[in-house]
Amino acid sequence: xxxxxxxxxxxxxxxxxxxxxxxxxxxxxxxxxxxxxxxxxxxxxxxxxxxxxxxxxxxxxxxxxxxxxxxxxxxxxxxxxxxxxxxxxxxxxxxxxxxxxxxxxxxxxxxxxxxxxxxxxxxxxxxxxxxxxxxxxxxxxxxxxxxxxxxxxxxxxxxxxxxxxxxxxxxxxxxxxxxxxxxxxxxxxxxxxxxxxxxxxxxxxxxxxxxxxxxxxxxxxxxxxxxxxxxxxxxxxxxxxxxxxxxxxxxxxxxxxxxxxxxxxxxxxxxxxxxxxxxxxxxxxxxxxxxxxxxxxxxxxxxxxxxxxxxxxxxxxxxxxxxxxxxxxxxxxxxxxxxxxxxxxxxxxxxx
Numbered sequence: 001x002x003x004x005x006x007x008x009x010x011x012x013x014x015x016x017x018x019x020x021x022x023x024x025x026x027x028x029x030x031x032x033x034x035x036x037x038x039x040x041x042x043x044x045x046x047x048x049x050x051x052x053x054x055x056x057x058x059x060x061x062x063x064x065x066x067x068x069x070x071x072x073x074x075x076x077x078x079x080x081x082x083x084x085x086x087x088x089x090x091x092x093x094x095x096x097x098x099x100x101x102x103x104x105x106x107x108x109x110x111x112x113x114x115x116x117x118x119x120x121x122x123x124x125x126x127x128x129x130x131x132x133x134x135x136x137x138x139x140x141x142x143x144x145x146x147x148x149x150x151x152x153x154x155x156x157x158x159x160x161x162x163x164x165x166x167x168x169x170x171x172x173x174x175x176x177x178x179x180x181x182x183x184x185x186x187x188x189x190x191x192x193x194x195x196x197x198x199x200x201x202x203x204x205x206x207x208x209x210x211x212x213x214x215x216x217x218x219x220x221x222x223x224x225x226x227x228x229x230x231x232x233x234x235x236x237x238x239x240x241x242x243x244x245x246x247x248x249x250x251x252x253x254x255x256x257x258x259x260x261x262x263x264x265x266x267x268x269x270x271x272x273x274x275x276x277x278x279x280x281x282x283x284x285x286x287x288x289x290x291x292x293x294x295x296x297x298x299x300x301x302x303x304x305x306x307x308x309x310x311x312x313x314x315x316x317x318x319x320x321x322x323x324x325x326x327x328x329x330x331x332x333x334x335x336x337x338x339x340x341x342x343x344x345x346x347x348x349x350x351x352x
Contacts, residue, residue, distance in 0.1 A: 001061060004064050008045070008047075009047065009069045012051075012071045016056060027054070029047065063083070067084075072091050077095070086104045087104070097116075097117075106124045109129075113129075113130075119133060123142065129148075139156065141160070149169065152169050161179060164183045164184070167186045169187075174193050178198065178200050179198045191211065201219045212230050221234060225244075233294075237299055242302070251291050253280070261279045264304040
């Protein structure tokens with residue numbers, strides 16, 4: 001199999017399969033390849049002006065290494081053993097590809113539609129739209145939103161500042177970490193779900209998870225669906241609303257340090273180890289085989305069984321976050337070592 005390496009300082013680059021299983025290059029100015037055994041190298045970094053190139057490659061490829069300093073990068077219908085895509089500034093598009101991909105974008109939006117294989121993707125600043133990715137993916141976006149649909153497998157998604165939206169997928173495990181932004185998962189399913197949000201709301205709707213753990217530093221949490229194990233915690237401030245599917249059987253415990261609990265289930269008030277301003281309710285649903293644990297430090301809890309409604313647990317606005325509270329939590333996470341200095345500086349700058 002052929003290996004291809006491409007280096008362009010600025011311009012545009014498109015890589016897609018050839019129709020005759022031969023290597024073809026259409027570029028302005030002309031690029032002269034360097035042949036080293038099974039490797040073909042296009043080195044245009046010495047060219048001062050823009051380089052616009054389309055490379056038609058035989059597939060499958062052994063390794064594709066594409067480096068573009070500035071400009072759009074487009075890759076489509078490629079089957080590779082490994083692929084490295086590095087783009088400094090510009091928009092990236094990857095469609096209908098197979099293999100193991102390592103993708104890095106400094107500043108720009110990324111569209112990924114259709115990958116079978118493993119993906120390791122890092123964006124510095126920009127929006128990511130991802131669909132029909134099947135396999136294992138590790139996604140990081142410093143400043144920008146992440147949107148995903150119809151993705152199945154094992155995924156880890158990290159967003160420093162920006163919302164995370166996930167629709168119609170799962171199948172395996174899903175871990176989502178948002179520093180400053182909301183997390184929304186609609187019609188997700190799988191074996192394990194883990195969501196951590198520093199400053200932002202979390203919404204899980206129509207879910208079907210064997211095990212789910214949801215935590216916010218400050219932010220409201222809403223969850224509806226079927227869960228064998230469900231653990232929800234608002235560490236500092238946030239209200240919790242849970243709508244369990246009617247066939248869920250579980251032991252249930254709901255508690256607040258400061259806040260009230262509205263339960264439409266047959267739960268019993270019990271003694272509370274925390275401040276007297278809080279509440280604690282326990283009970284059993286159905287066969288009691290699962291476990292549902294809900295806790296908020298400051299906020300209200302509403303617990304029901306059946307479809308999600310527009311009921312609200314609180315009208316006092318306790319979960320609205322002021323800037324001072326957000327800054328305090330960022331500094332606390334920095335002192336605890338959960339954020340690096342660079343990450344904390346980026347979040348504080350975004351607040352300002």
